[in-house]
Amino acid sequence: MAWVMVTGGSGDIGRSVATRFARDGYDVVLHTFRGVSRAEVAAAEVRALGREAAVVRAHLGRPSQTEKLVETVLDRTSGIEAFVGTAASAVMRPVADLTPKHLSWSFQVSALPLVTLVASLRPLCAVALTSPGSVSYVPDYAAAGAAKAAMEALARYLAVELAPSTRVNVVSVGLVDTRSSRRLPQWDSLERDIRENTPMRRLVTPDDVAGAVAWLCSADASMVTGATIVLDGGRHLLH
Numbered sequence: 410m411a412w413v414m415v416t417g418g419s420g421d422i423g424r425s426v427a428t429r430f431a432r433d434g435y436d437v438v439l440h441t442f443r444g445v446s447r448a449e450v451a452a453a454e455v456r457a458l459g460r461e462a463a464v465v466r467a468h469l470g471r472p473s474q475t476e477k478l479v480e481t482v483l484d485r486t487s488g489i490e491a492f493v494g495t496a497a498s499a500v501m502r503p504v505a506d507l508t509p510k511h512l513s514w515s516f517q518v519s520a521l522p523l524v525t526l527v528a529s530l531r532p533l534c535a536v537a538l539t540s541p542g543s544v545s546y547v548p549d550y551a552a553a554g555a556a557k558a559a560m561e562a563l564a565r566y567l568a569v570e571l572a573p574s575t576r577v578n579v580v581s582v583g584l585v586d587t588r589s590s591r592r593l594p595q596w597d598s599l600e601r602d603i604r605e606n607t608p609m610r611r612l613v614t615p616d617d618v619a620g621a622v623a624w625l626c627s628a629d630a631s632m633v634t635g636a637t638i639v640l641d642g643g644r645h646l647l648h
Protein backbone atom coordinates (compact mmCIF):
# COMPACT_ATOMS: atom_id res chain seq x y z
CA MET A 410 0.00 0.00 0.00
CA ALA A 411 1.24 3.53 -0.75
CA TRP A 412 2.20 5.77 2.16
CA VAL A 413 2.22 9.55 2.29
CA MET A 414 4.19 11.40 4.95
CA VAL A 415 2.84 14.78 6.03
CA THR A 416 5.01 16.97 8.24
CA GLY A 417 3.00 19.36 10.39
CA GLY A 418 0.17 16.84 10.53
CA SER A 419 -1.18 18.63 13.61
CA GLY A 420 -1.90 21.83 11.64
CA ASP A 421 -5.15 22.58 9.84
CA ILE A 422 -3.54 22.35 6.40
CA GLY A 423 -1.59 19.19 7.30
CA ARG A 424 -4.81 17.56 8.51
CA SER A 425 -6.66 18.44 5.32
CA VAL A 426 -3.79 17.06 3.21
CA ALA A 427 -3.77 13.85 5.29
CA THR A 428 -7.49 13.19 4.85
CA ARG A 429 -7.38 14.06 1.14
CA PHE A 430 -4.59 11.51 0.57
CA ALA A 431 -6.48 8.96 2.67
CA ARG A 432 -9.51 9.44 0.41
CA ASP A 433 -7.17 8.95 -2.57
CA GLY A 434 -6.13 5.56 -1.12
CA TYR A 435 -2.93 6.35 0.78
CA ASP A 436 -1.96 5.27 4.29
CA VAL A 437 -0.66 8.28 6.18
CA VAL A 438 2.27 9.12 8.46
CA LEU A 439 1.44 12.29 10.38
CA HIS A 440 4.43 14.12 11.79
CA THR A 441 3.99 16.45 14.75
CA PHE A 442 6.13 18.16 17.34
CA ARG A 443 4.04 19.72 20.12
CA GLY A 444 0.55 19.02 18.80
CA VAL A 445 0.31 15.26 19.38
CA SER A 446 -3.38 15.37 20.33
CA ARG A 447 -4.28 17.35 17.21
CA ALA A 448 -2.27 14.92 15.04
CA GLU A 449 -4.14 12.04 16.71
CA VAL A 450 -7.45 13.66 15.70
CA ALA A 451 -6.23 13.77 12.09
CA ALA A 452 -5.03 10.15 12.39
CA ALA A 453 -8.49 9.11 13.62
CA GLU A 454 -10.05 10.81 10.57
CA VAL A 455 -7.67 8.89 8.31
CA ARG A 456 -8.56 5.58 10.00
CA ALA A 457 -12.28 6.40 9.70
CA LEU A 458 -11.65 6.56 5.95
CA GLY A 459 -10.36 2.97 6.07
CA ARG A 460 -6.64 3.76 5.82
CA GLU A 461 -3.73 3.19 8.22
CA ALA A 462 -2.31 6.15 10.12
CA ALA A 463 0.82 6.56 12.25
CA VAL A 464 1.72 9.60 14.35
CA VAL A 465 5.44 10.36 14.74
CA ARG A 466 7.09 13.14 16.74
CA ALA A 467 10.21 15.17 15.95
CA HIS A 468 11.59 18.66 16.51
CA LEU A 469 12.61 19.43 12.94
CA GLY A 470 14.95 22.17 14.15
CA ARG A 471 17.25 19.42 15.48
CA PRO A 472 19.03 17.55 12.65
CA SER A 473 19.51 14.48 14.88
CA GLN A 474 15.73 14.30 15.44
CA THR A 475 15.07 14.70 11.71
CA GLU A 476 17.46 11.82 10.97
CA LYS A 477 15.84 9.66 13.64
CA LEU A 478 12.43 10.54 12.15
CA VAL A 479 13.56 9.12 8.79
CA GLU A 480 14.58 5.84 10.48
CA THR A 481 11.28 5.59 12.36
CA VAL A 482 9.23 6.28 9.25
CA LEU A 483 11.13 3.74 7.15
CA ASP A 484 10.73 1.14 9.96
CA ARG A 485 6.99 1.68 10.26
CA THR A 486 6.10 1.78 6.55
CA SER A 487 6.93 -0.01 3.33
CA GLY A 488 8.59 3.21 2.11
CA ILE A 489 7.16 6.65 1.38
CA GLU A 490 5.54 7.29 -1.99
CA ALA A 491 4.48 10.89 -1.38
CA PHE A 492 5.93 13.54 0.95
CA VAL A 493 4.18 16.77 1.88
CA GLY A 494 6.09 19.29 3.99
CA THR A 495 3.79 21.65 5.90
CA ALA A 496 5.78 22.14 9.13
CA ALA A 497 7.05 25.67 9.65
CA SER A 498 7.94 28.11 12.38
CA ALA A 499 9.25 31.68 12.32
CA VAL A 500 9.49 34.76 14.49
CA MET A 501 7.28 37.52 13.10
CA ARG A 502 9.09 40.88 13.39
CA PRO A 503 10.36 43.73 11.20
CA VAL A 504 13.59 42.64 9.51
CA ALA A 505 15.80 45.04 11.49
CA ASP A 506 14.58 43.49 14.75
CA LEU A 507 15.55 39.95 13.75
CA THR A 508 18.64 38.43 15.34
CA PRO A 509 20.78 35.74 13.67
CA LYS A 510 19.13 33.30 16.09
CA HIS A 511 15.65 34.20 14.82
CA LEU A 512 16.77 33.80 11.21
CA SER A 513 18.54 30.48 11.90
CA TRP A 514 15.42 29.17 13.63
CA SER A 515 13.14 29.65 10.63
CA PHE A 516 15.70 28.13 8.26
CA GLN A 517 16.36 25.20 10.61
CA VAL A 518 12.71 24.31 11.21
CA SER A 519 11.11 25.26 7.91
CA ALA A 520 13.69 24.99 5.12
CA LEU A 521 16.56 22.63 5.92
CA PRO A 522 14.51 19.52 6.86
CA LEU A 523 13.13 19.54 3.31
CA VAL A 524 16.53 18.43 2.03
CA THR A 525 17.14 15.74 4.65
CA LEU A 526 13.63 14.31 4.45
CA VAL A 527 13.24 14.29 0.68
CA ALA A 528 16.78 13.08 -0.04
CA SER A 529 16.50 10.29 2.56
CA LEU A 530 12.92 9.14 1.98
CA ARG A 531 13.13 9.39 -1.83
CA PRO A 532 9.37 9.57 -2.44
CA LEU A 533 8.02 9.48 -5.98
CA CYS A 534 6.56 12.91 -5.31
CA ALA A 535 7.45 15.65 -2.81
CA VAL A 536 5.58 18.89 -2.27
CA ALA A 537 6.57 21.77 0.01
CA LEU A 538 4.34 24.66 1.04
CA THR A 539 5.56 28.23 0.80
CA SER A 540 3.80 31.58 0.46
CA PRO A 541 3.94 34.67 -1.78
CA GLY A 542 5.93 36.31 1.04
CA SER A 543 8.93 34.49 -0.46
CA VAL A 544 8.98 36.93 -3.37
CA SER A 545 7.10 40.00 -2.17
CA TYR A 546 6.79 42.11 0.94
CA VAL A 547 4.54 41.05 3.83
CA PRO A 548 4.86 43.03 7.10
CA ASP A 549 6.84 41.21 9.83
CA TYR A 550 7.34 38.21 7.51
CA ALA A 551 11.08 38.54 6.71
CA ALA A 552 12.26 35.45 8.61
CA ALA A 553 9.47 33.27 7.24
CA GLY A 554 9.68 34.76 3.73
CA ALA A 555 13.44 34.19 3.48
CA ALA A 556 13.07 30.56 4.61
CA LYS A 557 10.23 30.07 2.10
CA ALA A 558 12.43 31.52 -0.67
CA ALA A 559 15.18 29.06 0.31
CA MET A 560 12.68 26.21 0.15
CA GLU A 561 11.65 27.19 -3.37
CA ALA A 562 15.30 27.23 -4.47
CA LEU A 563 16.12 23.95 -2.70
CA ALA A 564 13.07 22.32 -4.30
CA ARG A 565 14.34 23.26 -7.76
CA TYR A 566 17.77 21.74 -7.02
CA LEU A 567 16.22 18.60 -5.56
CA ALA A 568 13.96 18.36 -8.62
CA VAL A 569 16.95 18.24 -10.97
CA GLU A 570 19.24 16.09 -8.88
CA LEU A 571 16.66 13.49 -7.77
CA ALA A 572 15.02 13.15 -11.20
CA PRO A 573 13.69 10.99 -12.71
CA SER A 574 12.78 8.97 -9.61
CA THR A 575 11.49 11.85 -7.47
CA ARG A 576 9.44 14.85 -8.56
CA VAL A 577 9.73 17.89 -6.28
CA ASN A 578 7.33 20.82 -6.42
CA VAL A 579 6.15 23.75 -4.31
CA VAL A 580 2.71 25.24 -3.70
CA SER A 581 2.94 28.92 -2.76
CA VAL A 582 -0.23 29.53 -0.79
CA GLY A 583 -2.06 32.78 -0.10
CA LEU A 584 -3.77 33.48 3.22
CA VAL A 585 -5.63 30.48 4.63
CA ASP A 586 -8.07 30.61 7.54
CA THR A 587 -6.25 28.31 9.99
CA ARG A 588 -5.85 28.17 13.76
CA SER A 589 -2.33 29.63 13.47
CA SER A 590 -3.03 32.36 10.90
CA ARG A 591 -5.92 33.61 13.06
CA ARG A 592 -3.36 34.21 15.82
CA LEU A 593 -1.50 36.77 13.67
CA PRO A 594 -1.84 40.30 15.09
CA GLN A 595 -2.61 41.53 11.55
CA TRP A 596 -5.29 38.86 10.92
CA ASP A 597 -8.25 41.27 10.60
CA SER A 598 -6.52 43.58 8.13
CA LEU A 599 -5.01 40.69 6.15
CA GLU A 600 -8.36 38.97 5.84
CA ARG A 601 -10.05 42.22 4.75
CA ASP A 602 -7.32 42.84 2.17
CA ILE A 603 -7.75 39.36 0.70
CA ARG A 604 -11.52 39.62 0.47
CA GLU A 605 -11.31 43.05 -1.19
CA ASN A 606 -8.29 42.56 -3.45
CA THR A 607 -8.36 38.94 -4.55
CA PRO A 608 -9.87 38.31 -7.96
CA MET A 609 -11.49 35.14 -6.60
CA ARG A 610 -12.96 37.18 -3.67
CA ARG A 611 -12.22 34.65 -0.91
CA LEU A 612 -9.45 33.13 1.17
CA VAL A 613 -7.74 29.90 0.20
CA THR A 614 -9.07 26.92 2.18
CA PRO A 615 -7.06 23.98 3.56
CA ASP A 616 -8.98 21.78 1.11
CA ASP A 617 -7.83 24.00 -1.81
CA VAL A 618 -4.24 23.33 -0.71
CA ALA A 619 -4.87 19.60 -0.33
CA GLY A 620 -6.39 19.47 -3.82
CA ALA A 621 -3.38 21.17 -5.42
CA VAL A 622 -0.95 18.90 -3.59
CA ALA A 623 -2.96 15.79 -4.53
CA TRP A 624 -2.90 16.85 -8.17
CA LEU A 625 0.88 17.38 -8.06
CA CYS A 626 1.24 13.81 -6.74
CA SER A 627 -1.13 12.36 -9.36
CA ALA A 628 -0.20 10.73 -12.65
CA ASP A 629 -1.66 13.78 -14.44
CA ALA A 630 1.30 15.81 -13.09
CA SER A 631 3.97 13.27 -14.05
CA MET A 632 5.87 15.88 -16.13
CA VAL A 633 5.66 18.61 -13.48
CA THR A 634 8.81 18.98 -11.41
CA GLY A 635 10.70 21.97 -10.02
CA ALA A 636 7.55 24.09 -10.29
CA THR A 637 6.20 26.62 -7.83
CA ILE A 638 2.43 26.85 -8.25
CA VAL A 639 0.86 30.01 -6.85
CA LEU A 640 -2.44 29.20 -5.13
CA ASP A 641 -3.81 32.55 -3.99
CA GLY A 642 -6.96 33.26 -6.01
CA GLY A 643 -4.94 35.74 -8.10
CA ARG A 644 -4.05 38.09 -5.20
CA HIS A 645 -0.42 38.45 -6.36
CA LEU A 646 -1.61 39.93 -9.67
CA LEU A 647 -2.91 43.11 -7.98
CA HIS A 648 -0.75 45.61 -6.09
Ligand SMILES: NC(=O)c1ccc[n+]([C@@H]2O[C@H](COP(=O)([O-])OP(=O)(O)OC[C@H]3O[C@@H](n4cnc5c(N)ncnc54)[C@H](OP(=O)(O)O)[C@@H]3O)[C@@H](O)[C@H]2O)c1
Nearest residue numbers: 417419420421422441442443444469496497540585587589
Ligand atom coordinates in the same frame (compact mmCIF):
# COMPACT_ATOMS: atom_id res chain seq x y z
N1 LIG B 1 -2.11 29.58 7.10
C1 LIG B 1 -1.76 30.33 6.08
O1 LIG B 1 -2.34 31.39 5.80
C2 LIG B 1 -0.61 29.90 5.20
C3 LIG B 1 -0.33 30.64 4.04
C4 LIG B 1 0.76 30.25 3.25
C5 LIG B 1 1.52 29.15 3.59
N2 LIG B 1 1.21 28.48 4.73
C6 LIG B 1 2.07 27.36 5.08
O2 LIG B 1 1.30 26.18 5.23
C7 LIG B 1 1.89 25.36 6.25
C8 LIG B 1 0.85 24.99 7.30
O3 LIG B 1 0.24 26.16 7.78
P1 LIG B 1 -0.81 26.16 8.99
O4 LIG B 1 -1.49 27.47 8.99
O5 LIG B 1 -1.62 24.88 8.95
O6 LIG B 1 0.23 26.21 10.17
P2 LIG B 1 0.30 25.57 11.60
O7 LIG B 1 -1.04 25.15 12.05
O8 LIG B 1 1.02 26.53 12.44
O9 LIG B 1 1.20 24.32 11.28
C9 LIG B 1 2.57 24.41 11.37
C10 LIG B 1 3.08 23.04 11.69
O10 LIG B 1 4.48 23.14 11.88
C11 LIG B 1 4.83 22.31 12.95
N3 LIG B 1 6.01 22.80 13.64
C12 LIG B 1 6.21 24.00 14.21
N4 LIG B 1 7.42 24.04 14.80
C13 LIG B 1 7.99 22.82 14.61
C14 LIG B 1 9.22 22.23 15.00
N5 LIG B 1 10.14 22.90 15.69
N6 LIG B 1 9.47 20.95 14.62
C15 LIG B 1 8.55 20.25 13.94
N7 LIG B 1 7.35 20.75 13.53
C16 LIG B 1 7.08 22.02 13.88
C17 LIG B 1 3.65 22.35 13.90
O11 LIG B 1 3.67 21.14 14.64
P3 LIG B 1 3.19 21.04 16.19
O12 LIG B 1 1.98 21.96 16.31
O13 LIG B 1 2.84 19.61 16.31
O14 LIG B 1 4.33 21.46 17.05
C18 LIG B 1 2.46 22.45 12.95
O15 LIG B 1 1.93 21.18 12.65
C19 LIG B 1 3.08 26.15 6.80
O16 LIG B 1 4.25 25.75 6.13
C20 LIG B 1 2.72 27.57 6.44
O17 LIG B 1 3.86 28.40 6.31
C21 LIG B 1 0.18 28.82 5.54
